[in-house]
Amino acid sequence: DGGITQSPKYLFRKEGQNVTLSCEQNLNHDAMYWYRQDPGQGLRLIYYSQIVNDFQKGDIAEGYSVSREKKESFPLTVTSAQKNPTAFYLCASRELAGVNNEQFFGPGTRLTVL
Amino acid sequence: QKEVEQNSGPLSVPEGAIASLNCTYSDRVSQSFFWYRQYSGKSPELIMSIYSNGDKEDGRFTAQLNKASQYVSLLIRDSQPSDSATYLCAVKRDSGAGSYQLTFGKGTKLSVIP
Numbered sequence: 001d002g003g004i005t006q007s008p009k010y011l012f013r014k015e016g017q018n019v020t021l022s023c024e025q026n027l028n029h030d031a032m033y034w035y036r037q038d039p040g041q042g043l044r045l046i047y048y049s050q051i052v053n054d055f056q057k058g059d060i061a062e063g064y065s066v067s068r069e070k071k072e073s074f075p076l077t078v079t080s081a082q083k084n085p086t087a088f089y090l091c092a093s094r095e096l097a098g099v100n101n102e103q104f105f106g107p108g109t110r111l112t113v114l
Numbered sequence: 115q116k117e118v119e120q121n122s123g124p125l126s127v128p129e130g131a132i133a134s135l136n137c138t139y140s141d142r143v144s145q146s147f148f149w150y151r152q153y154s155g156k157s158p159e160l161i162m163s164i165y166s167n168g169d170k171e172d173g174r175f176t177a178q179l180n181k182a183s184q185y186v187s188l189l190i191r192d193s194q195p196s197d198s199a200t201y202l203c204a205v206k207r208d209s210g211a212g213s214y215q216l217t218f219g220k221g222t223k224l225s226v227i228p
Binding site for chain 1: 148157158160213220
């Protein structure tokens with residue numbers, strides 16, 4: 001059963017804590033992405049990675065960190081430096097070969113800061 | 115900053131009618147365009163992609179692209195209550211070395227009235 005999984009589905013964090021969101025895919029996709037969505041807003045790119053051990057900042061990387069130690073995994077850490085972390089976090093992936101391969105999304109993690 | 119603009123709606127149409135969703139973009143060199151459907155509380159799912167000027171049909175969905183006017187639209191024929199969702203327009207922007215990112219609009223909320 002191929003797909004993208006994200007865990008946990010819901011996450012509650014106290015102010016000042018770091019939390020890590022999991023994203024795993026078994027689609028053999030090279031590229032992986034992290035987006036943030038706020039209510040009534042579109043998706044904004046946080047980080048993306050095309051190959052293992054390499055990743056690039058997106059439009060809103062401040063307060064976030066990522067790693068790509070394995071092709072199938074791209075975890076996102078929301079650090080205490082992120083001023084307003086409450087949001088819906090979406091992971092996506094796509095094949096790298098081909099010019100227009102579409103991005104597919106995981107089910108998302110909803111993070112709430114208490 | 116490259117922008118993608120959508121009317122936030124809500125757009126209300128009666129069941130069986132044609133729903134027309136519109137999107138404009140600012141980056142004239144954009145080549146690839148995507149429509150995602152997002153149900154409330156869920157992640158986006160890809161429903162259409164279009165790369166060439168003109169129309170592209172897939173079942174009840176038709177995407178229309180006019181690069182000269184920097185305009186892309188999605189038509190939904192015979193609208194059903196199950197089509198009620200937020201529709202996100204996304205525009206590809208190349209990042210070099212075979213990489214690309216998507217810039218998303220804020221989405222149009224569609225409500226199909228039985």
